[in-house]
Amino acid sequence: MTISFHDLSRMTGAARDALLKRTEADISSFEVKVRPIIEAVRSEGDEALARFAREFDKSPVDAGSIAATEADFARAEKTLDPKVREALAFMARSIRKFHEDQKPEEMWFHEIQPGVFAGDRTTAIPSVACYIPRGKGAFPSSVLMQTTPAKVAGVKDIVIITPPGPDGKIDDATLVAARMVGVEKVFKAGGAQGIAAVAYGTRTVPKCSKVVGPGSPWVGAAKRLVSHVIDVGTPAGPSELIVLADDTADGRLAALDLIIESEHGPDSSAFLVTWSRKVAEDAIAAIPDFWKQMGAQRAGYSATVLGGPMGGIVLARDEAEAIAFCNDYAPEHLGVHSDEPFQYLGRLEHAGEILLGRHTPPTLGNFTIGVNHVLPTSGWAKTGSPLTVHDFMKRTSVAYVTAKGYPELARHAEVIATYEGFDGHANAVSETRARLLRRNR
Template sequence: MDVNINFWKWSELDAERRRRILRRSEEDISSAIEAVRPIVEAVRLEGDAAVLRYTREFEGAELEPDGLRVSEEEFSRAEAELDKSLKRAIENAVENVRIFHAAQVPSAMEMIEVRPGLVAGERAMPIDSCGLYVPRGRGSFPSMVYMLAVPAKLAGVKRIVMVSPPESDGSINPACLYAAHLCGVDEVYKMGGSQAIAALAYGTESIRPVSMITGPGSAYVAAAKHLVSHIVNTGLPAGPSESVILADSSADAWKVAIDLLIEAEHGADSSALLVTDSVSLAESVRSYLEDCIIRLPEPRQGFVRSVMAGYGGIIVADSMEEAAAIVNDFAPEHLMLHTREPFFTLSMIENAGEILLGENTPFSIANYATGPNAVLPTGGKAKLYSPVSVRDFIKYSSVVYASKEAFENIRDDVIRLAEFENFPAHAAALKNRDKTGKYEL
């Protein structure tokens, strides 16, 4: 069976074709917004009844109102069911993620002396509650649980809630439950899709509302987040998976090919690109890809075929400078540098969610266990956003103290600025500070 793999020479593409490649599979959620609006509204008005109805309709799971929350017995059963090697793999990955993210925890308060007697700083405090959305569309993802829960726990969030779509029998994947328990998640609920987002935002009889919702999901989940963003922080924009490998003539074509398949198997809406200045490397990689793809089982093979014929493939640039410029325009979620001097190539990169250096750092190990977070900005948002971190779960308050001397030194400047901006009460508060009972403008 033939495999269709896009193969482009960048200099020969017109502006529209380039725009389509750079836009990739980020879905326009406008149509999804109208589809989920009545669901979100129903959950707001009806609470658990609506959640149970949509869980039955979309997940095929028949739950009772008291069955939405995962019980202690279910957590215990999940731990008992899991293979020891899988539990050990989860535990090791969690520890690596915890070690990395612990370095992001800020001091409770840091102050600097702006001028003599004028001290200012920031006070870091965790948000009070957060909802973690863990999808279950094409599989179950315990790695998503700890990538979200570990930084939230380290930040000191007082109440961490997880939601995930149940299986048709009403259960949550045991590996996800084990990871949630290991990371200190306080509550887990069997709900997914737009109804789960609405429940987290508005609350129901079973679940109290949260201050923040984070975690990737479908276009319908993204649309629901959009609809509730006026009452809750909806976190990092994370859509379909995407990756770019930037390679030069020194790269091992076999390793490039098998690494290119990693993110492509997530789904047909994913994007996976090789960008290189070497025609010979590009042709070798294409040959290897054709052989590898037909060996993948379904449904992953179907996903990869769709990606390579759609928003993935191979781009040949005229130079490494042009190749790096393409990568920076694309601003990928995942970027791997298969180059002779990856640390030098790193200096050419401005926009990427994560940057993996060298042939021994494939996307797989970063997705699971190297420590840095694998929940990353997609759709070009790496130009503006960062990976999920402890900082996402912390808010800051400015703190200022002025001595009498500092007040006197800054007083006249502030009066002048307040009068210029026509705020007489601002200025009067400084002018009349020592004139109790006598207010003069």
């Protein structure tokens, strides 16, 4: 398989812009298919969930077996490989520590000017559904990444929705990870039907205030259609990565990291961006050998990505051009390979996460450092952020004005209210209020 090579010095502006595009599914085309699924769940509830599990997931689920039972949790604890459990426990501790440090103070309250106090109080949202995909495998890491910040934030009602397997069961590691965090409500409800279930509620699945987590175009279309009844968060698309490597980098190590996100699926994006032709050539030479160390499916995904228009090697004229490309791309993951990676940090403006140095591959970010791996994709890193404790909390403004602080604020507020034509606003801070306040002393 030939690896795509993109030389920015020989590209037109239009060709460079084409490199910035992601594999975009036309979600609107899925809405026609998704709409009747949502309506069926809304009207039939659990019966529809079970029917769609049998139809779409080829899973023997009935309306009475949608929720994970205590027996399911016990089976998972007993059968899961102890090494997997140990690794998940390590991951859980790292994620909890990071998000505990991230949690904002419950309230700040400052004197803005004499007699005028204002601040924010931060509290948890009441409930959240965490969508755990299963199309290309099982992802207990996503369980920990989504439920842990919700738990740290103080969300009282956390549920997990996930497609059942062909045996009608929920993945063992998913159940073990859920219980590690203290989440007991896990439901066999994948795809659009799962999103509909937490948006409207069924006899078994509770209606939630928000839903988070990545999914297929079916999930994306469903979120769009129910966004008027549930907070659907930031959209999450296919995986994407840029490895930025300078002339001190080892092209073979850069290639090793480049494969990480390219193996997610054929719709992923992965570029090595460098101004060193030697680094580029060393990477190209190394990649085929790394593919040989992988299973056929994942190697095939990676080859499709790195040999197509959404991946490969990008050779820049110089450092400035390489960094400009990274910022324009705004990748989900951005790895920096250099003897001195921190020298570039201040100029890298847009990325879901920045992983500095040759000892910080995306694998560690995805699993064990503790930073969240639910990240903005498709350029949303220019305005969006990783999933954090803040996504499960809300701020309430709090203010208190004393008798001393009131007069000056009221004087200016009355002027503005009058200018904008709000008579009631103006009257509430006029001499009328002053007279009433004097009577209540």
